Amino acid sequence: MFTSDEEALDAIKAWWRDNGAWVVAGLAIGIAVVAGWRFWEASQERSAQEASALYEQIRTQAALQDREQLREIAAQLRDDYGRTAYAAQGALRYAAVAVETGELEEAIEWLRWAKDNSRDEELGKLATVRLARVHLALDDPESALNTLDARDLGRFAALAEEVRGDALYATNDRDGAREAYRRAMDAHEDDDDAPPRPELEMKYYELADSEE
Numbered sequence: 653m654f655t656s657d658e659e660a661l662d663a664i665k666a667w668w669r670d671n672g673a674w675v676v677a678g679l680a681i682g683i684a685v686v687a688g689w690r691f692w693e694a695s696q697e698r699s700a701q702e703a704s705a706l707y708e709q710i711r712t713q714a715a716l717q718d719r720e721q722l723r724e725i726a727a728q729l730r731d732d733y734g735r736t737a738y739a740a741q742g743a744l745r746y747a748a749v750a751v752e753t754g755e756l757e758e759a760i761e762w763l764r765w766a767k768d769n770s771r772d773e774e775l776g777k778l779a780t781v782r783l784a785r786v787h788l789a790l791d792d793p794e795s796a797l798n799t800l801d802a803r804d805l806g807r808f809a810a811l812a813e814e815v816r817g818d819a820l821y822a823t824n825d826r827d828g829a830r831e832a833y834r835r836a837m838d839a840h841e842d843d844d845d846a847p848p849r850p851e852l853e854m855k856y857y858e859l860a861d862s863e864e
Contacts, residue, residue, distance in 0.1 A: 703729060703739065706733070706742070707738040707742055710726055710729065710741075710742045719753055719755075722745070723746055726762070729742040730743060735771055736771065737771055737772040737775065740766045740772060743765055743766040744763070744778065746762050747759040747762040747763045747766070759786050760783060760787070763779050764783060767779040774806070774807075777805045777806055777807075778808060780808075781808050781812050781815060784796040784800050784812070784819070791822075793818075793819035793822040796815060796819040797819045800816050809835075809836075810836045810852075813835040813836035814832070814855075817829045817831075817855065829855075830859040830860060833855050836856075837852060837856060840852065
């Protein structure tokens with residue numbers, strides 16, 4: 653306890669003399685952190701808006717089938733905004749057009765990028781299944797199988813198992829293909845929103861009948 657106001661004031665001055673620099677430094681750091689955070693948020697929002705605008709251009713060019721222009725925009729989106737989900741979406745869009753025009757090797761390049769770099773886990777899984785399909789289209793079932801074995805594909809499991817079955821069938825592993833088709837059918841039945849897949853059932857029953 654202080655015996656007078658003057659003694660209390662002297663104590664405050666002494667404390668400030670010993671700790672004032674730390675207080676000022678702490679305030680400065682706090683202000684810098686808040687300012688930095690706000691700048692980062694603004695930068696992220698600006699990047700997301702710019703990436704969204706580029707993706708809208710991709711959607712337009714995809715509809716027009718302008719592959720060269722589409723590739724240019726997709727590359728800009730990938731190189732400048734690769735940390736956004738739009739980059740993976742753009743890569744998937746461009747890969748789809750590349751497949752339609754027969755540029756399968758180029759489709760592989762973009763799908764592999766989307767699989768390995770997507771910030772959206774579901775987009776990465778979709779890219780994985782599509783990548784396996786393209787490998788299979790190139791008569792490379794081993795690469796298709798290796799691609800599918802790389803991760804858990806969640807809600808894309810039915811599609812993945814069907815592609816796995818196709819790849820195993822291509823390697824003459826009929827038993828493995830039949831089991832993969834069965835797993836695909838089971839996964840498909842577990843998805844209440846999935847449309848009917850009669851071609852999947854046909855693949856399975858053709859192999860099952862051939863074993864009887």
